[in-house]
Amino acid sequence: MPLLFGLPVAEAVHAADEGELALGGCLLPDDAPNWQCADGRRWRNPDEQAWDARLREVLRAHGYREDDEDATA
Template identity: 45%
Template sequence: MLFGLPVEAARAAAAAGDLVLLGCFEPEDPPHYRCVRDHDWRVVDEDAWQADVLAALTRNGYIDDGDDS
């Protein structure tokens, strides 16, 4: 699940079913994942979740340039 203005790779990942785009307003305790039946859940290991998001983006054309600004 990804909040914020999506880059092109995020739009492609969402179209491929690899990522869920949820808009710009992130709730206080946002979920990390959503299944095909629309069940949402959080995980303890946020590093693993971030790696999953990056993998989904990378599969869909994202290139990490190292600029976190």
């Protein structure tokens, strides 16, 4: 599942509660992992496009709309 660092939006918290997304905390470590399995193992995959696509898919499934970011800017 995608691993997300930083302050999560509400949809990310809900997705994490459902086991579809992992929250990594506020501090982004050097060479941060971007995936986590259900057992908590973390790793880095250099394919950022795959991570981004899966993250967006999960967030949209929980009601996130990308235009929501524009409303807060």
